[in-house]
Amino acid sequence: MKKLHNYVLILSVLILAICCTAKTADKNSNDITGKTWKLIEINGQPIQLKNPKNNPYFKLNMTDMRYEGNAGCNGLGGTFEIKQDIMRIKFNQGISTMMACDDLEIEQRFTKALLAADNYSVSGKILSLNKAKMAPLAKFSLQE
Missing domain, CATH: 2.40.128.270 (Lipocalin)
Structure with a gap:
């Protein structure tokens, strides 16, 4: 059970990092x-x-x-x-x-x-x- 919890935690952190990176990239691409x-x-x-x-x-x-x-x-x-x-x-x-x-x-x-x-x-x-x-x-x- 603890192993599953660690996987979920790691997956959550990765998803958050990807979302933040995508938002930053979008904002920078709008900077003309x-x-x-x-x-x-x-x-x-x-x-x-x-x-x-x-x-x-x-x-x-x-x-x-x-x-x-x-x-x-x-x-x-x-x-x-x-x-x-x-x-x-x-x-x-x-x-x-x-x-x-x-x-x-x-x-x-x-x-x-x-x-x-x-x-x-x-x-x-x-x-x-x-x-x-x-x-x-x-x-x-x-x-x-």
């Missing part, structure tokens, strides 16, 4: 801050850049609650609000340079997607910015 996210898709379509060196991206800085990035050829930045526990995000209207460039349409769609997003989801190294429960506005890959 401090990372650079490169645009790969907008409104369900892969991006087609005339100049692939100018791939739009953004990064969230929790220290001052600011986002920064590049929309293609123009830099952009502003403030944001995030609730990681419920995966909600809001990009506030910010500033941008105003240079003319080859991929201006993608740049405008990228900026519009950021400002329209109200939630996000993460699957592996792919981040989706979403509006309500509609299809993703934009998808990004983690820049490593």
